Amino acid sequence: MHLDAKVPSGPLAEKWERHQFEMKLINPANKRKYSVIVVGSGLAGASAAATLGELGYPVQCFCFQDSPRRAHSIAAQGGINAAKNYQNDGDSVHRLFYDTVKGGDYRAREANVYRLAQLSVNIIDHMTALGVPFAREYGGHLANRSFGGAQVSRTFYARGQTGQQLLLGAYSQLERQIGLGTVQMHPRTEMLDLVIVNGHARGIVTRDLVSGAIQTWAADAVVLATGGYGNVFFLSTNAQGCNVTASWRAHKRGALFANPCYTQIHPTCIPVAGEHQSKLTLMSESLRNDGRVWVPKDKADVAKSPRDLPEEKRDYYLERQYPSFGNLVPRDVASRAAKRVCDEGRGVGPGGLGVYLDFADAIQRLGQAAVADRYGNLFQMYERITAENPYQVPMRIYPAVHYTMGGLWVDYNLMSNVPGLHVIGEANFSDHGANRLGASALMQGLCDGYFVLPYTIGHYFATARQPKVTGTEPEFTAARAEVAARTQRLLDIGGKRSPTSFHKQIGKLVWDHCGMARNRAGLQSALDQIPGVREEFWRNLNVTGDGESYNVALERAGRVADFLEFSELMVKDALDREESCGGHFREEHQTPDGEARRNDEDFTHVAAWEYTGDVSAPRMHKEPLVFDVVHPSQRSYQ
Amino acid sequence: MNLTLKVWRQKNAHATGALQSIAAPDVSPDMSFLEMLDVVNERLIGQGEEPIAFDHDCREGICGACSLVIDGVPHGPERGTTTCQLHMRHYQDGAVVTVEPFRAAAFPVLRDLVVDRGAFDRIQAAGGFVSVRTGGAPDANALPIAKSAADLAMDAASCIGCGACVAACKNAAAMLFVGAKVSQFAHLPQGQPERDRRVLQMVAQMDREGFGACTNLYECEAVCPKEIAVRVIAELNRDYRGALLRNED
Numbered sequence: 018m019h020l021d022a023k024v025p026s027g028p029l030a031e032k033w034e035r036h037q038f039e040m041k042l043i044n045p046a047n048k049r050k051y052s053v054i055v056v057g058s059g060l061a062g063a064s065a066a067a068t069l070g071e072l073g074y075p076v077q078c079f080c081f082q083d084s085p086r087r088a089h090s091i092a093a094q095g096g097i098n099a100a101k102n103y104q105n106d107g108d109s110v111h112r113l114f115y116d117t118v119k120g121g122d123y124r125a126r127e128a129n130v131y132r133l134a135q136l137s138v139n140i141i142d143h144m145t146a147l148g149v150p151f152a153r154e155y156g157g158h159l160a161n162r163s164f165g166g167a168q169v170s171r172t173f174y175a176r177g178q179t180g181q182q183l184l185l186g187a188y189s190q191l192e193r194q195i196g197l198g199t200v201q202m203h204p205r206t207e208m209l210d211l212v213i214v215n216g217h218a219r220g221i222v223t224r225d226l227v228s229g230a231i232q233t234w235a236a237d238a239v240v241l242a243t244g245g246y247g248n249v250f251f252l253s254t255n256a257q258g259c260n261v262t263a264s265w266r267a268h269k270r271g272a273l274f275a276n277p278c279y280t281q282i283h284p285t286c287i288p289v290a291g292e293h294q295s296k297l298t299l300m301s302e303s304l305r306n307d308g309r310v311w312v313p314k315d316k317a318d319v320a321k322s323p324r325d326l327p328e329e330k331r332d333y334y335l336e337r338q339y340p341s342f343g344n345l346v347p348r349d350v351a352s353r354a355a356k357r358v359c360d361e362g363r364g365v366g367p368g369g370l371g372v373y374l375d376f377a378d379a380i381q382r383l384g385q386a387a388v389a390d391r392y393g394n395l396f397q398m399y400e401r402i403t404a405e406n407p408y409q410v411p412m413r414i415y416p417a418v419h420y421t422m423g424g425l426w427v428d429y430n431l432m433s434n435v436p437g438l439h440v441i442g443e444a445n446f447s448d449h450g451a452n453r454l455g456a457s458a459l460m461q462g463l464c465d466g467y468f469v470l471p472y473t474i475g476h477y478f479a480t481a482r483q484p485k486v487t488g489t490e491p492e493f494t495a496a497r498a499e500v501a502a503r504t505q506r507l508l509d510i511g512g513k514r515s516p517t518s519f520h521k522q523i524g525k526l527v528w529d530h531c532g533m534a535r536n537r538a539g540l541q542s543a544l545d546q547i548p549g550v551r552e553e554f555w556r557n558l559n560v561t562g563d564g565e566s567y568n569v570a571l572e573r574a575g576r577v578a579d580f581l582e583f584s585e586l587m588v589k590d591a592l593d594r595e596e597s598c599g600g601h602f603r604e605e606h607q608t609p610d611g612e613a614r615r616n617d618e619d620f621t622h623v624a625a626w627e628y629t630g631d632v633s634a635p636r637m638h639k640e641p642l643v644f645d646v647v648h649p650s651q652r653s654y655q
Numbered sequence: 656m657n658l659t660l661k662v663w664r665q666k667n668a669h670a671t672g673a674l675q676s677i678a679a680p681d682v683s684p685d686m687s688f689l690e691m692l693d694v695v696n697e698r699l700i701g702q703g704e705e706p707i708a709f710d711h712d713c714r715e716g717i718c719g720a721c722s723l724v725i726d727g728v729p730h731g732p733e734r735g736t737t738t739c740q741l742h743m744r745h746y747q748d749g750a751v752v753t754v755e756p757f758r759a760a761a762f763p764v765l766r767d768l769v770v771d772r773g774a775f776d777r778i779q780a781a782g783g784f785v786s787v788r789t790g791g792a793p794d795a796n797a798l799p800i801a802k803s804a805a806d807l808a809m810d811a812a813s814c815i816g817c818g819a820c821v822a823a824c825k826n827a828a829a830m831l832f833v834g835a836k837v838s839q840f841a842h843l844p845q846g847q848p849e850r851d852r853r854v855l856q857m858v859a860q861m862d863r864e865g866f867g868a869c870t871n872l873y874e875c876e877a878v879c880p881k882e883i884a885v886r887v888i889a890e891l892n893r894d895y896r897g898a899l900l901r902n903e904d
């Protein structure tokens with residue numbers, strides 16, 4: 018299979034504009050003849066559905082929550098990047114582009130990233146026009162902060178609730194279109210399969226989570242905006258419902274899955290407290306702007322009260338190892354550094370899995386009120402969960418799974434290798450390479466949904482020339498029957514174990530062997546164990562209740578079944594990639610001081626996996642990555 | 656610690672429901688309330704019984720999905736807290752805890768503790784937006800907004816749309832929810848062109864959905880997990896009256 022990324026020719030800075038001109042248009046009166054299915058209502062899905070509706074395309078939009086406003090994007094805290102250079106600190110489109118390619122450890126496609134940086138400025142304008150209450154300075158202009166791994170202040174924010182405010186902005190635009198009748202919204206409806214007719218994506222199969230009704234939907238194109246797969250690890254900062262199901266079912270219908278091993282571990286999360294734990298809570302990375310990370314120098318001191326340890330007994334290890342970036346090194350670097358000091362026995366708190374994030378200096382420098390103004394809600398959240406007051410004792414933090422850079426393969430038009438199937442937001446693999454910089458996911462989701470897909474999908478319609486489908490074609494009937502049979506099969510197993518128990522089991526397995534650090538033996542052992550877990554799942558699962566009602570156990574079981582298949586691909590990809598890059602750290606490939614060592618000669622490519630009919634025998638295709646402008650170098654944050 | 660739960664169980668929207676007594680043994684003080692329910696649900700599944708259905712997603716107080724009335728109070732005893740952020744350290748061994756859904760005529764129960772809050776989305780669709788098309792916005796700094804105005808807008812905008820305000824009100828009024836959206840836009844220049852239209856249409860939809868009138872008892876403010884102040888209701892009333900006068904014909 019030849020993977021054509023369809024990157025337009027011409028100089029990097031002119032590609033998008035030229036491409037926009039070259040793409041075919043659909044005339045306004047004809048737009049209503051092309052219908053679109055948008056699965057997902059997060060930043061990517063809501064912005065796409067609203068914009069497509071505005072343009073005149075009839076849109077069907079789906080989400081599994083009770084309202085589109087509750088998509089997981091709502092939980093983003095820290096901010097959104099844009100190359101506005103409002104602070105006059107030397108930012109530019111080129112710098113944002115460069116930082117993103119470098120931050121991604123030279124594993125992203127240059128042309129996509131450049132376009133993202135260009136369009137970033139439009140996002141801020143548009144969201145402001147929608148009434149998003151971004152933070153402001155006294156002069157009335159927008160405020161910025163510096164964020165995760167950047168040396169310029171280009172991050173826009175709305176207190177610690179940036180994702181909420183952006184999503185509510187996109188949601189308000191979506192609701193307006195729903196009110197106008199251009200978009201039909203289907204909440205509490207889960208996509209369980211993709212329907213392909215004549216080689217093109219033409220519809221989906223859904224299950225109504227309340228009534229259990231299984232239904233098919235036909236359209237002229239399908240857009241997946243279904244978010245990331247971080248919950249394969251069971252414990253992550255993601256919302257409970259986040260899943261790989263939509264992507265995975267599309268994969269099994271032919272869509273290639275790219276770089277599944279690129280997962281991001283966020284350095285600042287509240288550590289695990291016990292077996293009952295259902296999720297990990299992120300403490301926004303913005304805290305690292307003022308908080309200082311440290312552990313005791315001597316492991317004999319880990320149990321001592323942190324306030325009793327004098328300065329000379331503390332190791333501010335990020336400031337020591339990375340003097341120029343200090344506490345602001347990118348996430349992958351900060352996470353591994355935390356793991357290293359904990360592995361040395363210098364970790365603090367239960368199980369020695371924690372490091373301090375200390376605000377004492379900031380409180381002294383700025384005063385408690387100023388610190389409260391910046392981080393008050395985060396401090397409150399921390400205290401609620403841990404019953405400790407971070408104004409008085411340092412926070413304890415530990416890395417946790419947070420974001421997935423891997424996802425369905427897409428070309429420059431955000432279309433997968435299956436014609437008509439477009440993938441946007443966290444669900445695709447496109448812009449972050451092997452590591453995402455802070456505040457870039459919100460930017461990418463909105464860029465895809467507002468400013469890229471609405472153009473490229475028109476070009477697809479204008480050139481695909483597919484006959485109309487009605488939803489009664491045999492492909493629809495067959496896909497519907499398969500979904501019904503699979504649902505029934507889950508209900509009929511009648512075993513002993515709950516869906517959650519399998520989820521925890523697979524989560525621990527992949528965290529232990531395919532988490533922050535990976536090695537051949539561990540990955541191999543995971544590969545040996547996963548099929549066994551899957552086999553037991555299909556033999557010993559216990560799903561109570563029936564398929565004709567609101568059944569939370571059934572819902573979960575379907576998602577866990579897909580995680581059980583997907584995890585094997587993720588581990589295989591990690592085993593195959595014999596290098597360390599970004600969030601993918603192979604212990605065999607590190608520098609003497611423990612930094613990631615890439616292998617550009619053999620691995621400057623996207624690994625895009627094809628489903629062959631056998632989950633355990635995927636076929637890999639390579640999209641070579643070409644760097645015309647940025648020259649890959651060893652990332653250094655020292 | 657060991658607790659006894661009295662949980663509302665209801666098979667579907669048409670069935671009649673009832674409180675069921677369910678044991679919750681070995682609860683750790685570090686668990687969140689929902690994690691305690693997870694553990695109870697695992698036990699129920701182990702016994703071949705159906706787990707308790709409840710809405711939840713982010714589990715960090717921002718998505719607004721979780722929606723339990725705990726011992727008669729929406730989101731439970733802690734102020735400014737969603738159900739998912741409530742921790743079991745606030746409970747004593749042996750406690751009996753009643754857990755019910757958010758109740759209102761406009762929020763029909765779908766199953767157990769899950770209700771349908773689609774009415775809120777329909778109110779938003781009626782007018783909770785600024786009409787701008789993608790693509791034509793001016794530079795964001797072209798329109799300076801005083802920090803104090805932006806802050807007031809943000810205070811109102813932090814509403815998570817959970818519906819606790821409705822569940823707490825004996826008239827099941829949605830004034831705090833609607834007021835929050837109206838207030839957000841009223842404090843911003845972007846919101847001005849549609850200010851009258853917005854408030855008239857949102858209030859009309861609110862009435863159509865069957866929400867009641869404000870009781871002026873402020874139970875909504877007391878349970879709001881984001882501590883949205885009732886000043887937004889005053890602002891809503893003021894804008895609504897003004898808009899009615901200006902738009903008489």
Ligand SMILES: Cc1cc2nc3c(=O)[nH]c(=O)nc-3n(C[C@H](O)[C@H](O)[C@H](O)COP(=O)(O)OP(=O)(O)OC[C@H]3O[C@@H](n4cnc5c(N)ncnc54)[C@H](O)[C@@H]3O)c2cc1C
Pocket residue numbers: 056057058059060061062079080081082085088089090091092093094095096097179180206207208209242243244245254255256259260262263299419420441442443444455456457458459460462
């Ligand atoms: C705690 C936290 C904080 C973060 N903070 C930041 C930050 O400060 N800055 C930043 O840039 N990024 C941040 N991120 C990352 C960012 O929030 C996400 O990457 C981004 O919001 C994803 O948006 P999305 O639209 O792609 O997907 P989501 O918002 O996850 O939306 C997915 C949508 O798909 C729907 N869906 C999924 N599966 C199905 C299915 N099978 N059927 C039907 N519907 C389905 C869901 O209902 C939902 O509507 C953060 C992430 C987390 C977890």
Ligand code: FES
Pocket residue numbers: 710711712713714715716717718719720721737738739740
């Ligand atoms: S689960 Fe999201 S607010 Fe409680």
